Amino acid sequence: MENSRLKGAIEALIFASEHPIKMEKLVELAGHESEGELERKDIRAIIEEIRSDYEAPERGLCLMDVAGGYQFRTKKEFSYLLQKLKAKRPPRFGRAAMEVLAIVAYRQPITRAEVEDLRGVDSGAVVRSLLEKKLIKILGKKEVPGRPMIYGTSRGFLETFGLRDLTQLPSLKEFVELEEADEGIIGLAREEDAGEKAPDV
Amino acid sequence: MDYQVRLDSFEGPLDLLLHLIRKHEIDIMNIPIALITEQYLQYIEMMKLLNLDLAGEYILMTATLMHIKSKMLLPPVDDEESDEDEEDPREELVRRLLEYKKYKEASQDLEAMDRLDRDNFLKGYIEEIDRAEGKEEDACHDVSLFDLLEALNDVLKSVRTFKSHEVELEKISVKEKMDGILDSLKKEGAITFQSLFDTSSTKGDVVATFLALLELIKTNAIRAFQGETFGTIRITSSGTIH
Numbered sequence: 001m002e003n004s005r006l007k008g009a010i011e012a013l014i015f016a017s018e019h020p021i022k023m024e025k026l027v028e029l030a031g032h033e034s035e036g037e038l039e040r041k042d043i044r045a046i047i048e049e050i051r052s053d054y055e056a057p058e059r060g061l062c063l064m065d066v067a068g069g070y071q072f073r074t075k076k077e078f079s080y081l082l083q084k085l086k087a088k089r090p091p092r093f094g095r096a097a098m099e100v101l102a103i104v105a106y107r108q109p110i111t112r113a114e115v116e117d118l119r120g121v122d123s124g125a126v127v128r129s130l131l132e133k134k135l136i137k138i139l140g141k142k143e144v145p146g147r148p149m150i151y152g153t154s155r156g157f158l159e160t161f162g163l164r165d166l167t168q169l170p171s172l173k174e175f176v177e178l179e180e181a182d183e184g185i186i187g188l189a190r191e192e193d194a195g196e197k198a199p200d201v
Numbered sequence: 202m203d204y205q206v207r208l209d210s211f212e213g214p215l216d217l218l219l220h221l222i223r224k225h226e227i228d229i230m231n232i233p234i235a236l237i238t239e240q241y242l243q244y245i246e247m248m249k250l251l252n253l254d255l256a257g258e259y260i261l262m263t264a265t266l267m268h269i270k271s272k273m274l275l276p277p278v279d280d281e282e283s284d285e286d287e288e289d290p291r292e293e294l295v296r297r298l299l300e301y302k303k304y305k306e307a308s309q310d311l312e313a314m315d316r317l318d319r320d321n322f323l324k325g326y327i328e329e330i331d332r333a334e335g336k337e338e339d340a341c342h343d344v345s346l347f348d349l350l351e352a353l354n355d356v357l358k359s360v361r362t363f364k365s366h367e368v369e370l371e372k373i374s375v376k377e378k379m380d381g382i383l384d385s386l387k388k389e390g391a392i393t394f395q396s397l398f399d400t401s402s403t404k405g406d407v408v409a410t411f412l413a414l415l416e417l418i419k420t421n422a423i424r425a426f427q428g429e430t431f432g433t434i435r436i437t438s439s440g441t442i443h
Contacts, residue, residue: 062321076320082322095308102304103304105307120262159317
C-alpha cells in the first residue's frame, strides 16, 4: 500500500479509538493493509507526519502521546470555546489533592504514612478521593509491620495530564543553595510545552 | 480579576510555616526562630478558637518550634570531648521544609500542565455538558485557609470592642448558621464575607458563622471569590445545583 493511504489508515484508526491507541494495535490493524512487513518505525514515522500536519493553524486537533498510546485531542488554543460551554468548572483538584498527587507521582511506590510524613498532615481523605477519581491506584502492600498499602499513579493520571509515561513529569526543582554539587540534575527549566519532542523509545 | 476558593482540606503546619516565611521574606536557611514561633502561635490561637480538628499536627509543630528555640538559647557546649560539629537545631526542620517545598512546587507545575477536560478535550465532550449554566468564570486562583483566617481576624478585632458584661448561656448551632448563609444567598444572590458577620455580636457567634462558612465551602455548596489579594471576599452559591 502506498504511503499516503497507510497514513490515512493510521489516522482513521487513531480517530476510531476511544482510548489512546497503542502501537501494537496499530501494527496489528494496519498490518493487513501492508504488503510487506509493517514495522513500528514506519508507523512511528507516519505518526510524526500526521502530528506535524495537525500543527497547521487551520487544524483544531492535535495528536498526543498519552499513557502509552496515541490520541486526538482538541488544541489548547481552542479550550476557551469548550470551557465556555461548560456547566461546572473543569475537574479542579484542590491544593491538597495536587500535593498528594505530586508526591505519589514522584515518589511511588509510597505508603500513606510516607506521604503524611512529607506533608506533615493527615492525608487519608485526599488519598481516598484520588483513588475514587482513579488518579492513583493501590500497587500492593509493603512488607513491613502492619503491611500498609502502597500507592502509585494510574493510567488515568497519565491521561489526565497528557503524559506518555512518568519520565515526562517535569523535573523536581532542588533547592539550589543546598545542592550545588548536584547541579547537573537540577531541572530548572519548566516543561510546560506538551508538544515537546519524544525521546526514542 | 476574580478568584475563587475551594478548600479541600487544610494544608498543615509545614505549609503554614512556608506561608509565614514567605510573608516575612525570611531566608529559609536562616530562620529567626523566635519571630517565626511567635507568628506561628498567633495562628494556632486562632485555630484553637475555631476548634479546628487539625490541632494535633499543629501542636506537635509548636512543640518542635519551642524545642528548637530553647536549644538555640543554650550557650554552645564548650566541651572538648565533643569535637563533632555543633549541629544547628533548626537543621532538621529546614530539611523538612525544603523537602515539602519541593513537592509543593512540583504540584504547582503539575497544576500548570495541559490537562484533559481543561486544556484539551476529547470528542463527545460537548454531550457531557450541561448547557443550563453558562456563567463565565475567569482564570481563578485559590485563596488559602490562611487568607480566610486573616479576614476572620479583622472581624474578631471589631467584635471584641463590643464585649458585653452580661453573662448568658447561648446556644449557637453551626447548622443554623449554615442554613442562615444559604438563606441569605438565596435572597441576595451574592454576599460579602464581611456582611456575614454584621449580625454577630459575640465571639462565639462569629466563630460559628465562620465554621459554617468553611463547612459550606468544603462541601462545594458555596464559593468564595476575591477580587484581589486582601480585597473583599464575596460569596455566592456554587450554582451547580440546578
